[in-house]
């Protein structure tokens with residue numbers, strides 16, 4: 001038994017106790033075969049054996065089927081008449097090359113099955129065999145199964161239809177049945193049409209024929225010839241005409257042609273030089289090797305080939321058909337092809353030397369671009385066809401690629417790493433006191449165990465049968481009295497455990513250092529979006545949660561109970577995990593001193609309003625502006641998400657990093673934004689609804705766009721933590737509060753008043769209430785982390801939030817239409833054409849800042865083009881047509 005536990009109470013150990021002692025003999029017998037089978041299945045050799053089996057099966061079927069075609073008449077009676085017994089033991093002689101089995105099998109497949117379509121089975125066995133034997137997915141099985149199923153039905157039905165009345169089972173029983181049903185249902189003509197349409201549909205789907213009427217195109221400009229000297233200088237060089245300097249292009253074409261230069265689809269292909277011919281060109285303008293810009297095939301470029309498109313595009317697309325390549329080949333081709341499975345659409349891609357080199361017809365090695373074969377109007381965000389996209393994913397961290405994450409050495413160890421060993425005498429004493437107190441009230445218990453946490457020890461009791469839980473619960477004060485300890489909390493019953501917990505504060509408490517939590521494997525290996533190391537549970541398990549999932553956090557507690565330390569803990573954990581490009585903080589600190597340390601990381605991690613000097617907001621008026629700016633940012637982000645067809649920031653950013661969103665259309669990488677308000681009560685008291693409304697809006701909507709809130713207050717009363725706020729903060733932390741009412745206000749349940757302070761906290765998250773000791777990080781540690789980050793190269797400025805223009809500030813101000821914005825007309829056209837009076841639309845379409853777009857909107861209102869501001873909704877557009885607009889513009 002460990003020193004700090006009266007009994008072993010961890011779930012694993014319980015399980016170990018409950019289970020009977022394992023008998024090694026039995027264990028061996030049971031387990032050995034299982035392991036063997038598993039290994040056997042995984043064994044490469046098994047796969048190869050299977051591969052050989054399927055290949056032979058395929059060959060067997062192929063021979064049997066082919067032989068059946070010639071011998072079916074002779075064998076028909078024999079296989080049809082005799083029983084299966086005859087197959088194995090009879091002495092019937094058949095003509096099929098593969099004997100009775102061959103005759104039976106092919107009869108089954110052809111006559112009773114699918115007719116000639118049965119050959120598809122040979123193909124299926126063949127592909128299975130190849131996949132197994134090669135040990136990788138050379139053929140895509142599932143896709144082929146779909147094709148084969150379709151083929152079996154379609155071919156058998158078609159064959160049966162075409163061979164109507166023939167003796168040979170062209171379509172087999174299945175084909176005949178389908179055909180019979182079809183002709184009965186839609187008649188012969190109907191069936192014929194159905195088969196024709198289905199067949200054509202399949203062909204079109206598979207090969208996507210181009211039905212475009214050939215357009216007359218002007219003759220391509222003749223490429224400039226390159227003389228032999230240059231030709232021989234480069235090994236089979238390919239010179240796209242656009243890349244050839246003028247000097248070369250002006251060379252006499254006739255001379256070039258006459259000298260064996262070939263034109264191949266508009267691209268100059270230079271044959272190996274012939275020194276004699278070279279000498280026969282005395283008058284020709286010889287180009288030196290350096291004059292020719294040869295674009296190496298491995299450098300992707302977008303220079304259009306000067307030739308009619310189909311000449312080169314058609315064959316290339318045909319050969320690059322994705323299905324003709326195996327997964328491995330595609331992989332080997334590197335970044336040439338990227339297809340988003342979700343979209344099931346090929347994205348624009350750029351092909352360089354390798355795929356071309358694979359072409360069978362020895363086409364020239366030329367860098368070229370393949371355009372998507374089909375294009376969906378909805379896929380607006382896909383980069384336009386004419387722009388080649390680098391397939392390297394966009395790296396948002398590239399701007400600060402040398403950024404170094406802070407190291408754990410910047411943090412301190414506040415206590416020994418191991419759990420403080422509790423005085424066993426104290427544990428024993430407490431245990432006896434609990435048993436005695438309960439006994440005094442005639443409550444007997446079956447079992448008692450203790451778990452020593454950093455601040456409190458949890459005594460778990462299993463009461464004797466028939467004891468009412470509420471009786472123990474009511475004895476809270478009596479137990480506290482008998483133990484002469486403050487802060488006793490009774491949890492009756494402990495959810496999911498069937499025991500009653502009594503938490504008794506330790507005489508010696510241990511500090512939980514943030515350093516230990518951050519060093520833990522759970523934190524280091526976490527894949528959470530916004531991992532926050534909060535503290536340690538009673539059983540010393542690290543409590544690490546994802547702020548992005550919470551999605552907002554409300555913290556409350558009386559003054560001096562550990563709130564500010566708690567906020568630092570959260571902020572520092574995020575700083576240890578996130579790159580400046582991925583995360584921005586909006587810090588609101590009405591107390592002015594709590595968060596000032598973070599000023600050092602302004603150019604890395606902070607966001608602020610444009611034009612502000614200080615990124616840490618201390619002034620209530622500016623808080624209102626900032627919160628509203630965050631709401632605008634939220635709305636803008638929603639617009640971007642909508643345009644990108646994504647549902648949340650994660651999908652959006654992944655699409656953006658895959659370069660599937662066009663930055664020119666306003667798309668950008670969206671960092672998470674965490675708003676931290678250190679004293680919410682103060683804000684509500686000074687600004688009331690003006691603060692509550694945007695906070696409530698953000699809390700309701702902002703999670704999907706990556707804006708998360710951490711709101712702390714020392715006055716957890718109902719007028720501060722209102723119903724609206726509470727409803728949108730499902731994750732809440734309570735430090736010690738002064739009354740049960742306060743505890744209820746935060747957690748909807750009492751208990752926080754019994755905490756013992758100094759970071760002792762209750763976390764309500766995911767419907768669970770957990771007691772934690774908050775991780776401790778001291779101010780000098782925060783300072784050194786901030787310094788470490790601040791000393792590195794940062795962005796030129798803090799992350800700028802959209803500008804918020806207070807309606808009150810602009811109210812009553814008349815715009816003189818005489819000095820209207822130069823973009824006024826354009827803005828009016830955008831608004832009238834789209835019939836949307838939205839400032840953010842102007843921002844995006846015309847790439848304007850919020851301020852200018854807002855001003856333009858006001859001018860449009862003054863000109864009577866749009867209606868007045870309607871809050872978060874778009875303004876009404878009063879002008880309905882371009883003509884009407886023109887009339888207004890003319891009068892201005």
Ligand SMILES: Nc1ncnc2c1ncn2[C@@H]1O[C@H](COP(=O)(O)OP(=O)(O)OP(=O)(O)O)[C@@H](O)[C@H]1O
Nearest residue numbers: 511559560561562563564565714758759774775776
């Ligand atoms: N997790 C913790 N572990 C150990 N000690 C702590 C912890 N949290 C806070 N303390 C102690 O409590 C003191 C007060 O903490 P803190 O400043 O965070 O309180 P607060 O609730 O923010 O107070 P105020 O509202 O007045 O700012 C700290 O100086 C520290 O000594």
